[in-house]
Amino acid sequence: MKALTMLIGLFAATSALAAAPHTSDGMLVDEHGMTLYVFDGKGTPDTKACEGDCDRNFPPALAAPGDKPSGDLTLKPAPNGGSQWAFRGKPLHRGLMDKKPGDRAGDGLNEVWHSVRPR
Template structure:
């Protein structure tokens, strides 16, 4: 329920970006197209930084962020200047090996990638 309220707040901001397209499906956060959203254990919550760069970001694309978000969401600025959405201070990603909506191939990948549950 808290996630739905936060998502509603995002919609009210009038921002046009991926963040407003996030929703809960089967107990996990997904994009509007149903692609699973992940966090990375090496990211430090509320640090404003992502530990995923280079080959990592090619396999784990950052979820783009709008200009304005409401708690529990926040925005970090990546080293390349792009804006990435964070949930409870942790940057959000998708996984290139998730071929279709509902895939969760990245969950517990190398014990450091996890689906976002609320």
């Protein structure tokens, strides 16, 4: 059972690391086609802005070791000690409420979370 728990933890940690974000249908998405978000509020996201636990509801879009910035996509230090993707300086996040590619349930949430539309 201990080995299974460790395997699940390892899978969860590696699945959070992603290929570089890209544009699909005018939206910035992760490697699975899931919408990426930025926080446009003042300061850092809090439980009110995130509808609860920010790390759970809007986890950071983590970069894989060796990923390199390109154009408007840069890297910032992530809470886990690794790197997080950023777009024009704003850290990118996934939206836990999105269930399939193209979903944008977090877009406009509390007027501070927005999907990214590169221009």
